[in-house]
Amino acid sequence: MSRNALISLIVLLVAAPLLPGIALKTKSVLTGRRGAPVLQVYYDLWKLGWKRSVYSATTTWIFRAGPAVMLVSLVAAALFLPLDGRAAPAAFAGDLVAFAALLALGRFALVLAGLDTGSSFEGMGASREVTFATFAEPALFLCLIALVLATGELSLSGMLGAPLAAAWTRAPASLSLVGISLFVLLLVENSRVPADDPATHLELTMIHEVIVLDHGGPDLAVILYSSALKLALFAALVASVFVPRARLGAAASVVALLAALILVSAAVGVVESAMARLRLTRVPQLLAGAGALACFGIVLLLA
Amino acid sequence: MRLLAICLLPALGAVFAFALSGRRFGAARVSTLVGIAAVHLVLVATLWLHPAPAAFGGWMGQDALGLIVLSLTSVLFFATALYAVGYLRRERPRGGRVFVGGLLGFLAATSLVALSQHLALLWVGLEATTFTVAPLIFHRHDRRSLEAVWKYLLISSVGIALALLGIFFLATAQSGAAGRPLLLPDLLAHARDLHPAWLRAAFLFLLAGFGTKMGLAPLHTWKPDTYGEAPSLVSGLMAGALTSCAFLGVARITQVTMAAGMAPFVQPVLLGFGLLSLAVAAIFIIGQSDVKRLLAYSSVEHMGLLVLGLGLGGIGAYGTVLHVLNNGLAKAWLFLVAGNVVLATGSSAAAANRGLMRTLPVSGALLVLGLFAITGSPPFGLFQSEFTILRAAVGAGHPWIAAAMLVFLAVIFVGMALLILEMALGDPTPPATRARESWWLLAGPVALATAVLMLGVYIPAPLQHALASAATALGGLAP
Amino acid sequence: MHTAPQVALLFIVLMNFAVLGTSRLSTCIRAVAVQGLLLGVLALLLAPRFSLHTGVLALGTIVVKAVTLPWFLAWAIREAAVRREVEPLVGFNASLLLGVLAVALAFAIAARLPLPGMQQELLVPVSLATVITGFIVLTARRKALTQVVGYLVLENGIYLFGLTQTESMPFLLELGVLLDLFVVVFIMGIVVFHINREFDSLDSARLEELTD
Numbered sequence: 005m006s007r008n009a010l011i012s013l014i015v016l017l018v019a020a021p022l023l024p025g026i027a028l029k030t031k032s033v034l035t036g037r038r039g040a041p042v043l044q045v046y047y048d049l050w051k052l053g054w055k056r057s058v059y060s061a062t063t064t065w066i067f068r069a070g071p072a073v074m075l076v077s078l079v080a081a082a083l084f085l086p087l088d089g090r091a092a093p094a095a096f097a098g099d100l101v102a103f104a105a106l107l108a109l110g111r112f113a114l115v116l117a118g119l120d121t122g123s124s125f126e127g128m129g130a131s132r133e134v135t136f137a138t139f140a141e142p143a144l145f146l147c148l149i150a151l152v153l154a155t156g157e158l159s160l161s162g163m164l165g166a167p168l169a170a171a172w173t174r175a176p177a178s179l180s181l182v183g184i185s186l187f188v189l190l191l192v193e194n195s196r197v198p199a200d201d202p203a204t205h206l207e208l209t210m211i212h213e214v215i216v217l218d219h220g221g222p223d224l225a226v227i228l229y230s231s232a233l234k235l236a237l238f239a240a241l242v243a244s245v246f247v248p249r250a251r252l253g254a255a256a257s258v259v260a261l262l263a264a265l266i267l268v269s270a271a272v273g274v275v276e277s278a279m280a281r282l283r284l285t286r287v288p289q290l291l292a293g294a295g296a297l298a299c300f301g302i303v304l305l306l307a
Numbered sequence: 308m309r310l311l312a313i314c315l316l317p318a319l320g321a322v323f324a325f326a327l328s329g330r331r332f333g334a335a336r337v338s339t340l341v342g343i344a345a346v347h348l349v350l351v352a353t354l355w356l357h358p359a360p361a362a363f364g365g366w367m368g369q370d371a372l373g374l375i376v377l378s379l380t381s382v383l384f385f386a387t388a389l390y391a392v393g394y395l396r397r398e399r400p401r402g403g404r405v406f407v408g409g410l411l412g413f414l415a416a417t418s419l420v421a422l423s424q425h426l427a428l429l430w431v432g433l434e435a436t437t438f439t440v441a442p443l444i445f446h447r448h449d450r451r452s453l454e455a456v457w458k459y460l461l462i463s464s465v466g467i468a469l470a471l472l473g474i475f476f477l478a479t480a481q482s483g484a485a486g487r488p489l490l491l492p493d494l495l496a497h498a499r500d501l502h503p504a505w506l507r508a509a510f511l512f513l514l515a516g517f518g519t520k521m522g523l524a525p526l527h528t529w530k531p532d533t534y535g536e537a538p539s540l541v542s543g544l545m546a547g548a549l550t551s552c553a554f555l556g557v558a559r560i561t562q563v564t565m566a567a568g569m570a571p572f573v574q575p576v577l578l579g580f581g582l583l584s585l586a587v588a589a590i591f592i593i594g595q596s597d598v599k600r601l602l603a604y605s606s607v608e609h610m611g612l613l614v615l616g617l618g619l620g621g622i623g624a625y626g627t628v629l630h631v632l633n634n635g636l637a638k639a640w641l642f643l644v645a646g647n648v649v650l651a652t653g654s655s656a657a658a659a660n661r662g663l664m665r666t667l668p669v670s671g672a673l674l675v676l677g678l679f680a681i682t683g684s685p686p687f688g689l690f691q692s693e694f695t696i697l698r699a700a701v702g703a704g705h706p707w708i709a710a711a712m713l714v715f716l717a718v719i720f721v722g723m724a725l726l727i728l729e730m731a732l733g734d735p736t737p738p739a740t741r742a743r744e745s746w747w748l749l750a751g752p753v754a755l756a757t758a759v760l761m762l763g764v765y766i767p768a769p770l771q772h773a774l775a776s777a778a779t780a781l782g783g784l785a786p
Numbered sequence: 787m788h789t790a791p792q793v794a795l796l797f798i799v800l801m802n803f804a805v806l807g808t809s810r811l812s813t814c815i816r817a818v819a820v821q822g823l824l825l826g827v828l829a830l831l832l833a834p835r836f837s838l839h840t841g842v843l844a845l846g847t848i849v850v851k852a853v854t855l856p857w858f859l860a861w862a863i864r865e866a867a868v869r870r871e872v873e874p875l876v877g878f879n880a881s882l883l884l885g886v887l888a889v890a891l892a893f894a895i896a897a898r899l900p901l902p903g904m905q906q907e908l909l910v911p912v913s914l915a916t917v918i919t920g921f922i923v924l925t926a927r928r929k930a931l932t933q934v935v936g937y938l939v940l941e942n943g944i945y946l947f948g949l950t951q952t953e954s955m956p957f958l959l960e961l962g963v964l965l966d967l968f969v970v971v972f973i974m975g976i977v978v979f980h981i982n983r984e985f986d987s988l989d990s991a992r993l994e995e996l997t998d
Contacts, residue, residue, distance in 0.1 A: 299886040
């Protein structure tokens with residue numbers, strides 16, 4: 005584990021809560037409001053850390069374990085991303101599958117925790133979340149396969165590292181399509197508009213929010229942080245595809261990473277301000293569209 | 308110059324007829340129709356006596372096959388024009404302006420197809436026939452004809468689009484070879500230099516596209532609806548002239564591919580389509596209850612025979628060309644007679660028509676004779692052409708194709724006879740006496756019937772010569 | 787992969803997906819309009835040298851395909867007071883999947899049909915993909931108007947292929963193609979109007995009176 009990779013990882017972990025704030029701020033400013041402060045998530049984490057958790061009598065250890073498993077799986081997934089543009093702390097051939105599996109594990113744990121409460125609202129949110137995941141997973145794998153074909157590497161460190169910069173000169177169109185597809189996946193997996201509205205309070209329309217409805221206190225703080233970290237991971241993925249940082253120096257790559265993350269969050273905010281949420285049945289079509297884009301990118305690479 | 312006149316004169320006539328709006332010009336319109344049809348016939352006759360040189364840099368010209376199709380079109384149109392005189396007196400479709408204009412435009416477009424030596428020009432002519440015939444199909448402006456014309460437009464347009472893609476492929480195939488692009492004589496001269504993969508693709512797409520216009524199975528689904536809902540004389544023109552022109556397109560690309568030595572690829576495809584059309588026609592003819600739809604399926608059958616003869620090669624090509632003539636004349640004959648029936652009783656369904664031999668003796672007799680003609684009985688001409696194709700099948704070493712053909716033809720004969728004899732014989736419903744049959748309405752069918760009969764017994768020497776050279780051009784032999 | 791024609795060709799494929807996957811009629815028409823615009827631009831970009839002929843052709847293509855026809859279709863929607871939803875026979879997800887298969891098939895076929903001396907390798911596969919997509923839209927949608935849109939996509943694909951033959955195809959043909967397209971849609975528009983009047987809907991699945 006090189007020092008630069010470690011520094012990049014720490015930067016990501018620390019800066020993660022900044023990103024939802026930036027997205028929200030961008031959206032608010034674009035819709036004519038002032039909006040919450042950019043550091044709001046940090047304040048929320050601090051506030052929630054001081055509270056006590058209250059557990060419902062119907063829940064079991066799964067409910068308590070959910071947030072923890074999610075956090076651990078996300079941090080483990082972060083270990084596979086080459087955040088400094090060259091090499092990730094952990095890398096082996098085929099670790100892209102491990103990356104996707106860890107993300108899925110986190111989602112699985114959260115969904116189980118939601119189902120554990122025995123409430124129908126959480127159950128409804130859980131089923132919706134998993135339905136979206138059914139379509140999002142193939143799309144994610146198609147994007148990753150496209151990256152494998154473009155760079156010829158089987159490890160995320162290779163796919164997003166130096167070979168990617170070379171691949172951009174050969175196949176910019178395919179990689180752009182993959183990047184766009186990944187951005188759509190980011191919106192869906194992180195429960196952003198147009199898949200899910202993070203600001204809605206109506207329980208019938210919530211998806212991600214309603215799964216975590218019963219968590220409180222430090223558990224909620226962990227979940228809040230985990231959501232921010234997931235957004236940061238996807239943002240880092242998208243940023244790595246569009247901006248390969250292999251040729252930059254040590255400090256420059258960290259700064260570039262931070263700048264790219266902020267840019268992607270701002271883009272999320274722009275999209276949120278421009279679109280309305282899609283009807284529930286349209287989200288699989290959106291994901292199918294993202295999958296189609298990735299497929300088209302693959303066809304272009306193979307041709 | 309004559310070639311241009313043959314195409315331009317009907318077009319001008321169409322514009323003229325369309326410009327004369329109003330009831331009182333009805334007689335003027337109809338006389339324009341008959342007059343132009345007569346002049347067209349005369350001009351085409353002169354082409355037989357004094358062949359015209361190629362015009363417009365070789366884009367238009369007469370060759371044996373084109374001349375045969377052109378003559379067929381001209382004769383059919385003249386017979387239909389005579390029929391239209393009687394028809395327009397009885398029916399008066401919305402003043403007749405669009406009707407006459409459409410008919411004349413159709414003649415112009417089909418003449419263009421027959422006289423084109425440039426394949427793209429042929430395509431333009433064929434597409435123009437779609438437009439000119441669409442308002443004719445729709446003339447009754449009711450629900451059923453709307454449905455028919457919608458299906459026709461959609462399927463025809465898709466077919467024409469496919470044919471255009473085929474023409475583009477052909478141009479691509481020609482890009483390496485010498486010669487002017489898409490001009491038939493140059494294509495034939497340099498056929499061996501054409502790029503084989505593109506030529507095969509071009510053949511498939513052109514067959515699919517022109518086959519749709521012909522009404523080959525499985526692209527025939529528009530035929531029963533269209534022929535059933537259009538006025539009978541329009542159906543007759545379509546079944547006789549338009550299908551022959553579309554067949555001309557198929558024949559042209561077959562000429563090119565045969566000259567390029569692709570017979571092993573081309574012939575099985577044509578045989579397959581031919582047998583499929585025969586089978587589909589046989590299946591759907593049993594149990595038909597409407598005489599015009601019956602004739603539509605018969606048209607599918609004969610298109611299958613044409614393509615079958617083309618695919619068999621040898622004297623099959625001669626049989627095919629002869630069959631183009633025979634089938635065109637016989638189809639128009641039958642459709643015009645069916646038109647008489649519809650005019651008299653108001654419906655083409657078998658349930659509404661019985662005992663036609665009593666109520667409409669001449670039309671009834673023509674109908675029964677037409678049944679025998681179209682199913683290939685001697686002494687009518689279709690027997691000759693179908694027998695030639697049969698001989699070709701046996702001679703080419705495909706006895707089972709000949710057997711299948713016989714089986715299908717037998718089934719079709721039974722199916723058609725059931726319906727037509729049911730209509731012709733028996734007690735008239737509703738009980739009625741003999742109706743007066745106008746001379747105008749009978750002249751056309753009688754003339755066509757005579758022609759078919761004559762072709763079965765004696766083929767004049769110039770025609771024989773033209774048929775032989777057309778057959779040779781298609782890669783076959785004359786008997 | 788940096789040149790403008792390739793970007794235009796990619797966008798044409800993206801528009802194919804848009805037509806396949808959208809449920810809104812106006813989006814369909816807008817996608818076809820954008821395709822028409824791209825075709826006109828491509829005609830300009832792919833010409834070996836700029837001449838009056840190519841300029842007029844490109845302008846004519848844009849005017850007909852990107853302006854007139856979509857306007858006309860939008861007029862037809864208003865006139866017939868059609869519900870603005872695309873009613874599919876084959877669902878949108880399945881259509882998108884078919885569209886991807888069409889692209890893959892087109893690339894596979896194009897690999898067997900080499901075009902020597904062609905600078906743009908993407909032109910043939912993209913044109914074939916557009917043709918197949920047009921077919922899919924034509925057969926997998928219920929409304930008469932969407933079938934017309936499918937036919938327009940089909941024609942776009944054929945036009946794209948024609949761009950490979952800019953030297954050998956005469957002016958007459960290109961004009962004829964555009965003109966025919968125009969007239970066909972015009973006639974179809976009139977028929978569509980009549981269909982709506984007769985049947986009070988543009989659901990072509992209702993055209994089932996004539997059957998055996």
